Amino acid sequence: MDWLGLSYDEGPFLQSSLIADHTAAAEALYAAGRLYACDCTRDAIDARTAGAAKPGYDGFCRDRGLARSPETALRFAVAREGETVVADLIRGDVTFANASYEDFVVVRPNGVVLYPLANLVDDRTIGITHVIRGEDLLPTAPKQVMMWEALNDCAGVEVVALPQYAHLPMLVNEQRKKLSKRKDPVAVESYRDQGYLPEAFVNYLALLGWSPRGGEEVVSRDVLVAQFALEDVSHSPAFFDVKKLTHLNGEYLRAMSLEQFVEAARPWVAPWSSDWRPTTPPPWTKGQFDEALFSRVAPLVQERVATLGEVPGMIGFFFCDVAVDEAAFAKVIGNDPLGQTMLAAAIERFADLDWTATDLHEATAELGEAMGLVLRKAQAPIRCAVTGALVGPPLFESLEILGREAVLERLRAALARASA
RNA sequence: GGUCCCAUCGUCUAGUGGCCUAGGACAUCACCCUCUCAAGGUGGAGGCACGGGUUCGAAUCCCGUUGGGACUGCCA
Known part of the structure; x- marks a missing residue:
């Protein structure tokens, strides 16, 4: 919640500190005859x-007039006829037949007031105006309305207006089942860990079941706050689409200034200088990392990543030994004589050359041309030798930043490796 | 089983009786751009679950069917 910038105006309140209120409410309900003692065991009920x-x-014990004892629970006497309406901000009036509700237990034999009543009493004493929760709680809402109104009818109990209810649609998984904390990846921390931005995450979440006016889906928190209305929330369940979240995150990343991006990436590239750090550390050490160098490299990757967690893997070769992609190496160097020739030529040509991306680019193009290779073919072995892979940031800018010595060294190493 | 909720492209949605030959976004496909990969640009494919009404006119209103989901504890 903190990470997402979501905060609260008051509280938190501890339910345990309001126990006296819970008990008082239960007593009032009992005194008014809305609760009755019941000594039925689960087995007895099932058998019956x-x-x-x-x-x-x-409702077996409803009219037995049982006295309260350590063996009796207290049940709420639900009206046998009529209906209870839940005025829902999102779905409108939802009507339930009272007859479809059993006399539910409100107080345990040991005197503990159960959650439904306790929660409701808390809402009354704290002054809750809106009860906003998942649609799965809709069927229990009538019980709360019944108890709330029963409480209002009790002598000596302050009359409190019913809160506004809003039951949000469920978030479902691929199987269209309610998201489960156990089975589904719902831990917000893991998204932070992967490098999703809180702004993007909140933006995406808001898009689930609701859409901004005007059609623009990338909306700032201010716009969200200004435009969001429970009345506009969708009625049907939504699937959490990580792909779209990822895309949105990429948009936020690209919209950042270089300074913002560099700072946002800090936990992933320099965890030792960050308060919070992801579970996966970068492949380089603190000694190998170079802050200034990273600032030069950052623009190369900023528009290529969708999450900050992708950054280290893309720029590892700037700070530590290259992790060679064997398949790539075999393809463009190991099993390709032309690739080896290209490397040899590059080593010679790069030895004395104005070390700028532009010149590197031209030189490589010319070298390739002399061998009948288009640039995309000509650059491949060099890229592989220097970065270890066939894909990555723009090559010539990378070479310029890496420096002549490091580049030549890697080109020679690759060539040696090929003939070994 | 009972009660309740829901139903527009694969996904998230716009749409509140005519502006809909249903719009956008993600994903997907093609092309362009291009040193790789992205990003970006252009274009394509793809949907109102079904059946009845109501109406001059239904994605939009009503009924039914089908499908999906939630709930159905002396847990919170």
Whole structure:
């Protein structure tokens, strides 16, 4: 929540500190005859209702006039007729038949007030105006409305207006099932760890079930706050699409200034100088890393990554020994005589050359031309020798930044490796 | 089983009776750009679940069907 910049205006409140209120509310309800004692065990209820059309508690103890004891729980006497309406900000009035609710337990035999009532009492005492939660809680909303109104009817209990309810659509997985904390990757921290920006994450989340006016999907937090309305929220479940999140994150990354990008990437490229650090460290050491060098390299990768976690892998060759992609090496150098010739020619040509990206570019093009190779073919062995891979940041800028000595050294090493 | 919710491209959505031969975004495909990869540009394919109504006119309203989901604890 902190990471996402989401904060609260008051609280947090500890439910345990409001226990006296919970008990008082339960007593008031009992005194008003809305709660009754019940000593049925689960087994007894099941035995009684086995084969019945309607499962659940059958109201057996409702009229038995049982006295309260350490063996009795307190159940709420739900009206047998009529209906309860939940005025939902998102879905409108949702009507439930009271008969479809059983007399649910509100207080345990040991006196503990259960969550549904406790939660509701907290809302009343804290002055909650809006209850915004997942759609999965919609079926329990009538119970709360019933109890809320029952409480308002109790003598000596302050009348409090019902809060506004808003039941948000569920977030589902590929199987269209409600997202599960156990089975699905819902940990926000892991997105931070992978290098998603909080602004992008919040932006994407807002897009799930809601859309900004005007059609522009990249919206700042200010616009979000100004435009968002519960009434506009979609009614149907949404699938969390990481691909789209990733795209959006890339847009945010590219929209940053160089300074912002460099700073945002710090935890991934220089974790030792950052308060927070991702679980995967960069392939280089603190001694190998060069802050100034990174600033020069950053523009090369800023528009090529969609998450900050991708940065280290893309620029490792600037700071430490190249991790050679064997398949790539074999393809353009090991098994390709032309590639080796190209390297040899480059070593000679690069020895004395104005060390600028432009000259490097031209020289490589000319070398290739002399061998009948287009530039895309000519640069491949050089790229592989220097960066270890066939894909990466712009080659000639990279060579310029890396410096003549390092480049020549790697070209020679690759050539030696090929003939070994 | 019962109750409730939901139903527009693969995905997220715009759409509140005529502006819809249904718009956008992600993904996807093609082309362009190009030193690789991206980014960017252009274009393509792709959807109103089905059936009845209501109406001069339905993606939009009503009913039904089908499909999906949630809930159904002396857990929170």
